[in-house]
Amino acid sequence: MKINGQVQKILSHYESDNPGTKANLARILMHGKLGGTGKLLILPVDQGMEHGPARSFAPNPPAYDPHYHWQLAIEAGLSAFAAPLGFIEAVAADYAGEIPLILKCNSHDVLYDEKDPMGAMTASVEDALRLGCVAVGYTIYPGTVDRRLLYEQLQSLTLDAKEAGLAVVVWSYPRGSGLSKPGESGVDVTAYAAQIAAQMGAHVIKVKLSTEHIEQAEAKKVYEKYNIPISTLADRVRHVVQSAFNGRRIVIFSGGAKSDTETVLNEARAIRDGGGFGSIIGRKSFQRPRPEALELLGTMMKIYRGEMQ
């Protein structure tokens, strides 16, 4: 694996990390059809835990089987596969080394649906190591009452991961009592969520695509005074990437609520044009029939590679 210039430049932003972590980041950046482009496309499958199995997999029943997802990710040539402990254990040995694995270390379910979700630690760095993963993942919910507990759990996980030479991927999802419903995807809140993850030491940050809504009054004054461009999706991607150390951290995006193909592709275009590092795409891929999913993912990667508008 010869690291090319684009990837070397990204890795140079992580100079304080040890060679183990940098090598694992490189494994993601050099894998699959986007390998070497500095872009990423990751398949995350935690929806069985987060929303329940039928809601996640009934639209495409083969997806009940963890092997389905792994095979999809490999065949599509994606950058990495992310899932909770059970799914990773179900395939790690069978497909050892075929695709970089990200172990999601906390999870949340909706059998009790609280205003301020917390999630629970459900896996550890030890699990990631024994299962051959390149990174651990963790979800924080900025805006919740007890986010402090999440941040401290992430702090501990991050410390362990970096000592073990793993990378850290943070899902930063604003939620909870501190925010209105539109505020959860407001551009100011999303940029703030990216900054929080970056300041906590994340190597890769996953946020949702944001809207033009500005949630916080103090922030609104600043956006207006300095006339920060946020009217297009690409503008907002650019602002969020800037908010994560001016592009020195990898920021990837998951889509909005709509999921027809053209919307997904337009989102990919906006991510690319705004300087985003790629997408993480779950239900929109595995809930389609396999051939359609492969085509969609393939097209997205062409957009990221610049092979099509």
Add this chain to the structure above:
Amino acid sequence: MKINGQVQKILSHYESDNPGTKANLARILMHGKLGGTGKLLILPVDQGMEHGPARSFAPNPPAYDPHYHWQLAIEAGLSAFAAPLGFIEAVAADYAGEIPLILKCNSHDVLYDEKDPMGAMTASVEDALRLGCVAVGYTIYPGTVDRRLLYEQLQSLTLDAKEAGLAVVVWSYPRGSGLSKPGESGVDVTAYAAQIAAQMGAHVIKVKLSTEHIEQAEAKKVYEKYNIPISTLADRVRHVVQSAFNGRRIVIFSGGAKSDTETVLNEARAIRDGGGFGSIIGRKSFQRPRPEALELLGTMMKIYRGEMQ
């Protein structure tokens, strides 16, 4: 102990586990009259703690004695015996090696009866090892307010158990403020509970048999849209097994409220026909006189072996 093909296939689903854990799973799967069939029948006796001694043992007073249960399990040829620390300690040395033991590591009592039960850690992996157990057991209550604490305790227990080469059996019992009373045994909730346990790394998952009730509105839409078959008990068993990684995890069932013999046997038939891996049956066996219990258990195992309809 020569592992046959059926058991080898099941063990192949646990490829990421170490040889110690796989050997302990094999010990359960190869033991007793169902040894080698891929089916299980387990005797759990935690009711003294969970409901009180008189309610549990007065119907059949010899059952106050922990030796009674062990002997019943051995004589019946069951797959394993599961109990809290005290019961296991009371018999482990006397009957060392005669039947696989599962140490239930958390317990709950009803001297204070809360809407959102938590249980308490009452034993550990160290205890399981010193007592010669093949597995640890733990009960989670999805749907409760503080389930996060339970999940994190299970996470820690699971990590320790897997490092020690033990198997992990999770009782996944939906309860609490997040659910209506019928919702606790709704098919969507039961399938979700199986998924949660599977994602958390359980090797064996114990759920209750479910009803046709669908609890969550979002789930209901999916069950209707995709016309998921749930009208018969066997249908629901099949759906729950599918929800645990499409059959890649061992799912066993405890019965509903009725306990006449014919109901129990019909439930066993439904479990078998739906692709379930067997039963865990406590009060329905040890509250009967010993000969009746032996006959019932024997008949169930014939059903699971396919020796009778």
Add this chain to the structure above:
Amino acid sequence: MKINGQVQKILSHYESDNPGTKANLARILMHGKLGGTGKLLILPVDQGMEHGPARSFAPNPPAYDPHYHWQLAIEAGLSAFAAPLGFIEAVAADYAGEIPLILKCNSHDVLYDEKDPMGAMTASVEDALRLGCVAVGYTIYPGTVDRRLLYEQLQSLTLDAKEAGLAVVVWSYPRGSGLSKPGESGVDVTAYAAQIAAQMGAHVIKVKLSTEHIEQAEAKKVYEKYNIPISTLADRVRHVVQSAFNGRRIVIFSGGAKSDTETVLNEARAIRDGGGFGSIIGRKSFQRPRPEALELLGTMMKIYRGEMQ
């Protein structure tokens, strides 16, 4: 110290324990005037902490001095002496080896009197070892809201104690929001409390003598249906002993509210006749003048030895 048959039989119920723990149990069972009988009479002095010094010791002022109790226990020929850290430290070195010591590791005071008492950990297994104790003691309050925290503290203490070759004595005192005032000493609740302690791995269980009151509706049905004898004190002792693994665990009793000599002796007779393993008697002994206390304790031991009706 030659272990006789009666004691050997009792020790055989603890076959899963290591030789260190069994030796320490034997030390209690072989000590004093009841040594070798399989019966126990223990002096506990934690009332200074639990109720305050004046309420405990003013009736017999020499009892303010920890040496008083130790000397009383030795002179009377009791089986063991139990107390919190301070009292044990005050005498352990001066009387090293003269009587088995039980270190009470949690304590509660009534300067704030809560409905759901918790107690606090006030000593540890390390203390018990450095002070030459044979056992640790711990009080649980089944029926309280947060009993889970107590059970988990006991679990940890028990694990440490058994690894260190110590015995575990559990005071199981139903209290709190889950119970009515009469319910705290109801026979169903007391039997349940004994079962809980037994399931948690206690070697010796201390409960209060119970009344005919039945607290829980579900239990009441069972007591009536199966016509469980509970009308005499001896009946209730028998039922509680049965509820602790059918006599496989040592259960000892503290008295009811009355404390005239005849009542105490009648209680001892009931404990003996019901198959109880003895008494733990604090205020009723040390609040009397020393000669009266010695006589009372002597008489109780005669009853337990079967030397008088």
Add this chain to the structure above:
Amino acid sequence: MKINGQVQKILSHYESDNPGTKANLARILMHGKLGGTGKLLILPVDQGMEHGPARSFAPNPPAYDPHYHWQLAIEAGLSAFAAPLGFIEAVAADYAGEIPLILKCNSHDVLYDEKDPMGAMTASVEDALRLGCVAVGYTIYPGTVDRRLLYEQLQSLTLDAKEAGLAVVVWSYPRGSGLSKPGESGVDVTAYAAQIAAQMGAHVIKVKLSTEHIEQAEAKKVYEKYNIPISTLADRVRHVVQSAFNGRRIVIFSGGAKSDTETVLNEARAIRDGGGFGSIIGRKSFQRPRPEALELLGTMMKIYRGEMQ
């Protein structure tokens, strides 16, 4: 340092402690002008943290400087100097070995003034060791809702201290929701507070001088029934000392609200006459001009030495 008989007798009450702890107790008992008398006079300066700097030090501004206190304690010939981490660090190296140091390991401030104070752990046994202290100090607030957390923190501190050969000084200050305002200094409550500290393993117990008020109804019955003398301050000192293992634990006193010289001296006389072990005196000494403080402290020590009435 030749230990004389009076001190040897006191040390004999701590026979269960290791030689390190006994040597450190001896260092306090043999130091300064009261060395060898079995009496103590300690200077505590935690008021900057507990009440704020201006309230503590503005009456005598040189007292803002930690060196001031140390020098005062040395020049006056006191037994020991007690303070939080910052003050101890500020002088420990400069005056190493000149006076025994007690590191106060928890602290409370009144910038938020709660009904049930908790305090926070602000130093540790490791700090005490690296700073050359002879003892650690800790304040408990019996009567508060969450005193359990304090007791458990003290338990852990005490265990560490005794293993490290340090002595343990407990400030036992009744406070909180469980008590009326007069109850905080009631004689029953004060005696109970001394007992609690003693039972938790304290070597030296600091309580406030108490009033004739009796707080708890159950206690009141006993004080009246047994006619316990509590009408003079000396009576109450005697009762409190008796309540701490009949004089087997060192109990020292801080004064009431009044602070004119004669009151302070009369209190010292009462402490002496009641068998108390001495005083701990902070604001009453350091808030006076230095010469007055030296005179007051000198006079108190004469009283304790019996050189003046």
Add this chain to the structure above:
Amino acid sequence: MKINGQVQKILSHYESDNPGTKANLARILMHGKLGGTGKLLILPVDQGMEHGPARSFAPNPPAYDPHYHWQLAIEAGLSAFAAPLGFIEAVAADYAGEIPLILKCNSHDVLYDEKDPMGAMTASVEDALRLGCVAVGYTIYPGTVDRRLLYEQLQSLTLDAKEAGLAVVVWSYPRGSGLSKPGESGVDVTAYAAQIAAQMGAHVIKVKLSTEHIEQAEAKKVYEKYNIPISTLADRVRHVVQSAFNGRRIVIFSGGAKSDTETVLNEARAIRDGGGFGSIIGRKSFQRPRPEALELLGTMMKIYRGEMQ
């Protein structure tokens, strides 16, 4: 690096610290244009986390990039740079050794804005060591309900830091339910906050400049009775420095709400004239265009060096 007399005198106040910590304090005191003067000017950049990225960096967009701040601090010749984990990691390797680094180990964000802020531990001493930092930083909020948890986290961090030879910088910011809004910057509260940090073992204490407001009634009596001078800003600086062990601890100040240049410079003059040790200045520097920031910082340092009035 030859330590001059002024710095040696300051270091002599930290005699109880190990040579590692003293060397790290010396590194800060000897660095940059104020090196050797005993004064400090520190650039802290935690506002991205504390207030959000746009509010912090939009006024001067190059400041989104962590490299901007580092370069600013180096070019200006400041004493040290302080930031959360992410910012430190982003530059530590590239600029290793060029300026002393302070790792802020806890952080707070305002996506949920609580009355009693807590913050979260977001970095550790291990991080500080691997990143080559000279000190750790931590923010406490005296006046908040649960400040106890903050103090205990700081206690643990401080212990680790001192063992590792690092210095400890404490941001002591009164907030929360215990205080009125004006009280947060009242002179009594600010002095108290400085005392708390000092007593907890901080080497460097950062407080805000205070107002004449006196918050606490008990304190007000003392300020009036002893006529403590607080009418000028320099008076209040002097009082706060006195409240931190009479000048034996380094106290630095951040400015008030106004931020025009003249105000900032006048504040620097007051800090100097009141005996303060310098400033910590974030938004007021990095939100200006770079040339203006360099000029402002340069002028401040001239004031501290006494080169201009």
